[in-house]
Amino acid sequence: MTAMPEIPLLAIKDLTVEFKTRGGVVEALHEVGFEVYKREMVGVVGESGSGKSVTAYTVMGILDRAGRATGGSANFGGFEMIGARERDLHELRGREASMIFQSPRTALNPIRKVGAQIEDVLLQHTGVHRRDAKQEAIELLAQVRILRPEQRYHAYPYELSGGMCQRVMIAIALACEPALLIADEPTTGLDVTTQKATMDIVRDLTSARNMAAILITHDLGLAARYCQRIVVMKQGRVVESAPTEVLFRNPLHPYTKKLIKATPRPDSRLEDLSDVAAEAGMAVVTKPSVAEADNPGRAPLLEVRGLVKEYPLHEAAERRKMIDRILRPNLTPPPSTFRAVDEIDFTVAAGESIGLVGESGCGKSTTSSMVTRLLDPTAGTILFDGEDISAIPARKFARHPLRAAIQMVFQDPTESLNPRFSAFDAIAEPLRRLGAPMDRAVMADTIAELAEMVGLPNELLTRFPHQLSGGQKARVGIARAIALRPKLLILDEPTSALDVSVQAVVLLLLDRLRRELGMTYIFVSHDLNVVRLLCDRVIVMNEGRIVETGNASELLSNPKVDYTRTLVESIPHFGQTPKAPQLKVVKV
Amino acid sequence: MKRFGMIGRRLSQAIPSIIGIIIVTFLLTRALPGDPAVYFAGPAADEQSIAEVRAALGLDRSLPEQFWLYLGDLTRGDLGVSISTGRPVIEELATRLPASLELTLVALIFAIGTALPLGVLAATRPNTWVDHLCRVVVTAGVSLPVFFTGLFLVYIFYYIVDLAPSPLGRLDIYFIAPDHVTGFYLIDSLIAGDLETFTASLAQIILPAITMGLFVLAPLARMTRASMLQALGSDYIRTAQASGLARSKVLFAYAFRNALLPILTTLGMVFSFMLGANVLVEKVFAWPGIGSYAVNALIVSDFAAVQGFVLSMAILFVLINLAIDVLYTVVDPRIGIEG
């Protein structure tokens, strides 16, 4: 371990923050304290509502008007940040301490060139001349590993990918060579490979400049890979703080233990999650599994052959191509369509649970939309139980007898529930439209039974989506999806928007339901570890094609194709051999 | 280069609108009550001479034929002859248009000059007196009928306080209009170096311009405030603050520029209101613009004049919208990628 200087660069002590809300005063932070030294990255880990972002905002002095620090201190290099004058804080920001945020594309000014945005910071804090600022900005772009930085200097954020926008933000943050960098969920929403590239840049640049860094994240695995020390927060308090290996080898606080257990790892099993579920008070009502679930039959339930989905490129681009074809006839015309799904074949047997994995843009969501018949394929066939459902247009499928047999659980629980329907109505809707007619009493009983199956308390049935938590909304979505006892259930990233402990509960629930109701699953996700817990087989997709298929555990431990290997290696988690020199091998 | 393509595309998109306008205008004016042939033939005319006049005017032909003739006239710039004055409509429009434009522009300058700062201040200082003032101005402004405001400004400033001149048009009868260069009295009198005429024209234009400006002030201030509030709450402002950029830079280069976009959109809508409010304000202040021209024409069913008026207003509006669209692309570089 590198020797640490004795004086911390940032020392937070007993920090308490209150927010004025409609319902009164809410305490967001309660006596939070930790230290950050030079040349180290500290991970602040917690679920939603833990107060990790609030801590950062308070230290930087950019807290919302409704929030106020009511006690404690944050000493930054001898300067007290809490209660300091705005003028002095203003001087520090960007020059001594800077911050990068989530959602990089919205965090950049959309109508200003990225080069100009970097220059703004340089001109503000350093004495650099206008002429030289441009050159420095281009150099910074090169340092964050953006190719062709002289050209990208003139680019607008909408012309860059999410990963590149994040790198621009890093460039802006490091432009004036601050001593401290705070990264607030910098890679949430980015692809796993982009995430790794971005975090590698952060790590390399901050260590090269002897900076201190704070990584705020909900992903324990990410923190384990890049941070020397980890601070665990829960509901506005620090519950544990320790060097990384110590934390994973010997967690002291029950919440830390729960978090570690709930985070899927290459070697974790579904049973490991049941402790977490038991703590959450989920009723573990075990019914006998349907035979099919344990022994998937030979007969295929779903057969996909030569499936293609093409999108015509935009009209303007079309016209330009037409003109190009006339002016430069010798040039091979670029393709006029975009293939989201490029001739894929796969089969799913009844009772099986298969995972469909890939990064964003690989075509997995398009495929699942076509299988669910929400989208029409351009070519290919989809056979469900022997019947060609691809021949029926999506518009007409809503009233088809097979509609009830194929259902879906959506990714964003908030967006997938009608804001004007109560939980009861949301679950009742498929029964009312496609189920056998029932009178009110029978309906009420059916809904109550469904609610019990998914562990949703009865009182919550009258509530509206905005009155429910993320986990509760997810359960409503699941209850709705299984209401008609579908044969095939497609789960489109059902837990990616949920906290890790809630995710554990939901995964167990999904597994149990599958066995009890004898359903077949297609689990779409970008997270291989999660997929491995629920699925027997995995299909890996990239750029519209199937790259590899195989047994889930085998694929993870021994990927055959390069792309799969890159994917597996990019997933951060504790327990892997780190590439960075500071981390040691941790055996959990 | 990309911008010229975009302008070309917008122009071509405007063509169907112009065609639609021409058709609608034609139909509307043909539906006007009254028979122009009778009017032109004179009080002493008998059936036969009326029929002759009708044939001469082309009113006995079928509707599609009349439309075709109308289109032909349009391409030659012939908008017909006004029944009430006997002069070609296009000449009358040419004299009256500058009067209305001058009024509209002065009103717009006043409105933008007041609304934008007010909206920005209200957004940056929420819940202070500026914010409350802004809200009161906005709510009162959209509630007041424009003719009512005009009347009461006249009552207070002319009748009671006796500051304003009598509301009888562009220039008091003692003064002579300056030599015609642009048609705008304010500019022309300055060009001619005639300060007395300039002050007199200014005095006459203040009240009507404020009346119209107040009418337009409200939606502009409301949109500025809302737009600035939204911009200030955006993620990129948080980044700018965290980078320690100067407050003025954050406010103008970052927030305001982004807030301009919805404001420009509102401006297009505001022009539509203004061209309509023109009619009302000109009546209150006896302003010799195209608005009052139109009102008089409508009452006597002078269909050539009405046609010319509606057509010119609509085309003016299309051009203004085009200008706003172009301005939009200057502010927002993202426009043009979707075509």
Next chain:
Amino acid sequence: MAVLDPVGTEKESALAAWWRHFRYVVSENPVTLLAFCLFGTFIVLALFGPWIVPFDPLASDTANALQAPSWKHWFGTDNLGRDVFSRVVVATRLDFMIAFSAVALSFVIGSMLGCLSGYYGGWTDRIVGRSIDTIMAFPLFVLAMGIVAALGNTVENIVYATAIINLPFYTRVARAEVNIRRHAGFVDAAKLAGNADARLLAFHVYPNILPPMMVQVSLNLGWAILNAAGLSFIGLGVRPPSPEWGIMVAEGATFIVSGHWWLALFPGGALMLAVFCFNLLGDGLRDLIDPQRRT
């Protein structure tokens, strides 16, 4: 909306729940209460005006013409000796009727068109879009003038003209809101639950676009009244001697320069108060309908 039938909890009728929500919204923002009270007053005047006024609004009494406001004639008398107060109160009915009919017409047709064009896109969108663009190509008041002049000075025509020029607002708002929600998860979920397009639009999408449209409706009500009054002011609206706020201001305009301010002030003030009330109402209406504001 389905009647809630929760299992095991006390039943609350839909009406009682709605009343509780109404009280909450009103208590949250006292301005909303003011707006509702004002609105209520206007409705009472519109409905019962002719029976509660002291004088006959049409009865002229030239001997008492142009009298300043007094205890007998609260708002004074006009140039024909008619009581201004009675005329202002009775005019409420006509102006409100015009405004409500016009807005109802344009709301229903406009939101339907906007919904369809936002959901289906393609040719539906293009045709509706072009028609709306043609309407919006005219300065709207000028178009209303043209329509009323062409079709004739009747109350129906004023309603139609106002409805036509208001159509674009609803169509555009509806189209934009539907576009936002077209690909939302709950729309897909409704399809999975077996809702055909028609049901989907009517019961799932449309109720969600209502809150933003509500604000539009109340703003439009104010604007429709101003429109009708403006048309009357230039002589293209309601014909005298019918009492209508716009005509009254027009008739009173000629007397302002000679100092008889009450002929124009009171009807103008009533106009302003009505529009003001509608504008305030907008926010309150949206709070009432938006489920996210529920307790």
